Amino acid sequence: MGEVTVRLDDLPLRDDLRGMTPYGAPQAALPVALNVNENTHPVPSEVADDILDAVARALRDVNRYPDREFTGLREAFAGYLGHGLNPDQIWAANGSNEVLQHILQAFGGPGRTAMGFAPTYSMYPILTRATGARWIVGEREHDFTLSPESAAAQVREQRPDIVFLCAPNNPTGTPLRLDVVEAVYDATDGIVIVDEAYEEFAPRDEPSAVSLLPDRPRLVVSRTMSKAFAFAGARVGYLAADPALVDALRLVRLPYHLSALTQAAATAALGHAETMLSMVDEIVAQRDRISATVSALGYTAHESWTNFVLFGGVDDPAATWKALYDRGVLIRDVGIAHHLRVTAGTADETTAFLDALASVGSRS
Known part of the structure; x- marks a missing residue:
């Protein structure tokens, strides 16, 4: 065997x-x-104790399926992000990679394309190809920066269905300011994903792309709890977007994709955001x-x-x-x-x- x-x-x-x-x-x-x-x-130990208590309570009902809409967790994420967001603008999954996969499943797939600006996060092309779409490689300057003019011109030329903007960029750490996001959004009719996995480490006076969401129904801002929240082992990622876009992701998610234990742990951690950060x-x-x-x-x-x-x-x-x-x-x-x-x-x-x-x- x-x-x-x-x-x-x-x-x-x-x-x-x-x-x-x-x-x-x-x-x-x-x-x-x-x-x-x-x-x-x-x-921190006091946070870990609360997370353990929350998971223990969730275990009492683990014989039942979890809340399919993870209502409490979405409320907690909306409160954490601020900017007047409502829970119906929030989505979450098992790590930000699954969040991105859901977007590609809904808006990419065979016959469609996704684009990013290399070097950037290596999972973007892997997720793109695994969901049947074609990956397009855009270019950065020699110092890894990306200007609004260059990014928009490349997007207009390639006409991708999905654009990935890593802000700040992985693996280079390069800042990406909001004028690049605005320029790219205006240059395409497709989905624009701003991946803010490392946003909490940026200067605090620098605005998040979450501030750009009003009146931009094709804009997505994704985040993770793996980095600043020290929650890599829990596998929790999330996004903010227009409610209609969030509805689209329900079409491709697996039933009950977020376990009751994951929901309990993440919600408890968000209740201690100040300590965790x-x-x-x-x-x-x-x-x-x-x-x-x-x-x-x-x-x-x-x-x-x-x-x-x-x-x-x-x-x-x-x-x-x-x-x-x-x-x-x-x-x-x-x-x-x-x-x-x-x-x-x-x-x-x-x-x-x-x-x-x-x-x-x-x-x-």
Whole structure:
């Protein structure tokens, strides 16, 4: 039993999936793991206690299906986002990737296209192709920025059905301001998704794309609890959009897709939003510390509004990655020539990374 008798290529796989590789960052039990942009701070104990209580209460009725409309959670997300949002403008799923998948299932699919501006989040093309749509690669400037004029011109030329704007951008950390969103929205009749997975790490005086939702029924703003809320293991993502667009997502979601335990845990965590977000300032401080130190070591730290830093000037990224790995520090080679990316962790984790990088050898 369990013996492999056929290869993947021997199975009647969809032709458009042949040759594709699944998403997956390296996983290794190293002392310092800073490769997947997790919030490495633990959930505060008082919050964890309330989450445990909420999950325990939900367990009493786990023999019944959960609230299909996750009403309480949608109310909590609307309250957290503000801007006068109502629960009928909120959608949620098991991580923001499933949220994005729902959008692609509803508005993409065979014969349609989705577009993003490379380099950007690697799941966009994977989700696009997996749902049968064609992926179009747009271009950024050499410093990874995206201007309103360039973005709009590329969208008008390609005429995609869906446009992804990662704000701020992953894996580069690059800010994306609202004038880009407005320009792209005006340049297309399709769906425009602004992925704000890292929005809480941006400067607090910078407005969110949520402020643009009124009178823009094709605009979607997606978020996640994985990053600022230290909730990666819970798998909770959400979006804000016009109620009609939210209705469209009901057509493609699986029945009861959010478990009662997930709803209970996420709602309890949102009730402690201020406490959960109290670690953001510390993470931003470590991010800026990383940027300053890698620059002092002779590398190029790109501007970041996220919880990670992309740094360039790495002669041999694979060799540097391996040297750090051998020193017990796991970071990410994101496939950008002469660059590596590191998550801003705790102060101790940041120190461990910076010491390891310095021991590998500076460029100055």
